[in-house]
Amino acid sequence: MDDEVILEIEDLFINFYTKAGVVKAIDGVTLSIRKGETFGLVGESGCGKSVTANSIMGLVQSPPGKIEKGIIRFTTPREILSKANIKKHFGRTDLNAEMYRSSKIDILKLNKKDIRLIRGRAISMIFQEPMSALNPVFTAGDQISEIILLHEKKELAETILKKLEDGRKPKKKYKKAKKKLGQKGESRCSNCNGIVLDDQDICPQCDSSFIRNPGGNGPQLGYGFYKRIYTKMASNPDDKILATMAMIPLIRRYRRPMIKEANEKALRMLRLVRIPDPKNVMKSFPHELSGGMQQRVMIAIALSCRPQLLIADEPTTALDVTIQAQILKLIQELQEEMGTSVLMITHNLGIVAEVCDRVGVMYAGCLVERADTESVFKEPLHPYTQGLMNSIPKVDLELTRLETIEGNVPNLIKPPSGCRFHTRCPYVMEHCKKEKPPLIEITSGHSVACHLYGGVDNG
């Protein structure tokens, strides 16, 4: 695995200013995600997992939430970095130049416009409940093509220009052939018996066509107009004149070919997430799809711009168990295919064991343990992690009662002094109530924030 770090969160503090008081939701979280790995963030409800994820996306609602301190450093891809407004963000000081060279950007310091370039394109998110995360008035296809239209205007314009040129070429004569159904559900050409894909109109082996009019060159409407528009679009996708034109009725129709192209890409994305009958799903509204299909559509939206980091915020909570396994497997497969890193937020330790390479355990806004999955499950160090592991129901042990962690999650308006877990910790010491334990690396790659281990180092 590549050891290149793609995201670093350093000392993140987030408070929510509510009427009841200041909720100290995130209290010094430090973690890093490497390229291509799956990092699991575990913890009970309300411990700040989702807030951490939202802060990476810049989605923390500004009142009441406030990011007090911290750095979220994200290795931004060059093509986003080269956008003019992000360059401005670096200024000219040496330190910033250094940042620019390493292409690491502090997301928290970006302005609204710049962060939109990263959202959806470099970092994207899968939400917990696909039903409510999809917009009920748009079809699934529209929602996938929306993100493509937002971020990939340049690529779309280039394809359209190419198609325009193709359409001008003189017609070619093709032999006629039909698709046959071969073994294993493959389609075969009736002429040469070669394997044909579903969406191919022309046989790649013998050059015979399955449709009446291959090449698609009919009368060309507005060739010059489209060509001029899309040459402009390809050179500068954020062109102001084009953006204004998109707001005027009738004139906005120049976007039609682009929308069409985006729809085709959306269809490819739906095939990628293995949705049966993607053409129909494109035209269906979210309520017409099952939960699993909705989540697949969400994944298709999230992955359509090939993000560097995918945040999966409890992606399987709203789904039933059989679909859960499918969705997790799908995320894993796509991750390998695209080389995306995944931040998997969950409270299900089974999922962590199944898919994650490394795990961070959170408790009441603090990261209490961070290690690779195997060592967390084999020898959990922090008392809270130990408690979590003990409270997993096991088939082979005959217990009359499930083991639990005594006590309740503390109120984060008045969090316990020192270590936030000391009120429930079985090994609590005087020292724990006064001082907050730092996250210390015990063995290589296994860090824990607990005085039980820090004490050994000090003494």
Place this chain on the structure above:
Amino acid sequence: MTDDNPKKDIPNADKKAIPEAKVPERKAKSNIFNIEGLTKEIEPRIRELKSSFLLFRENITAMIGLVLVLFIVIVAVCAPLICPPGLGDPMDMPKDIKPPKKPGSDGHILGTGHHGADMLYGIVWGARTSITTSLFVVLTGLLIGLVVGAIAGYYGGKVDNLMMRITDIFLSLPALILAMAIASILERNLQNMMLALIIVWWPSYARLIRAQVMSVKENTSVEAARAIGVKKSSILFKHIIPNSISPLIVSATMDIGSVVLVAAGLSYIGFGVNSGYAEWGRMISDGKDYFMLPVTYYGTSYVAWWVAVFPGIAILTFAMSFSLLGDALRDILDPRLRR
């Protein structure tokens, strides 16, 4: 993952009898650049409209509403054919300066009214007045209310406070009184009456859409839209408003009927158009005297009830048909109730 590839389930037992795959024969590759592609582009929309119409047809009240609305529209459009206008302004009713005549006499199917104006002419041409007034007032009010309410609800804070206080000022005065006040300081004609009605009408739409936007903006789908990098203004106009507009459309359709009622009311108390103009409210207002006192004409004395009753029936039909239609639209516009 059994449901992923539907083709896997197709058994192919015998190699010789390979069934021909049912690949629907497609026409030219659908391409936006040629005409065939364009028609193909419109096809799903037509299908959508058809399914809407099917839903509509199952609803009896909706059909009654639609038929009545269509009837009124046809009457208004064909007004010059039904009642050919004279030389002057076609909206002025032709009159013979005589007391009202009974329906059916002298070729006046619905009789004559004030100053001997032909009732049928007034009602037919009055349909034009009513349709233009109500549509213009409701659409303009809708547009103003939509923009004000949506921006106030979405941006919140100071913007919301300022915009809603302005709205409150308009709402705090009784609608008819405010309309009267505005109409009375302006010249008496149809345009100024419409202006007065628009000023009275938009605040209720602003309130309605603001409440909707405030609830819709908390949806996860809006957050998801933010998460893919959509601009704030695009989120409002592309994601929030389409999700919150359907109650507004229903309310607007029902209001088309009530605008005519209020306009008639304004005309009745004398703040609308002048006497003799083909406007239903004004016609009732002119007819009220004949309703109470009998007219004596050539020695016979009678109550000219038709002068007030026929325009009244016209207003009733108009208001009722649009409210029936609005009721039905509520069912049809909800995407969750479809299919």
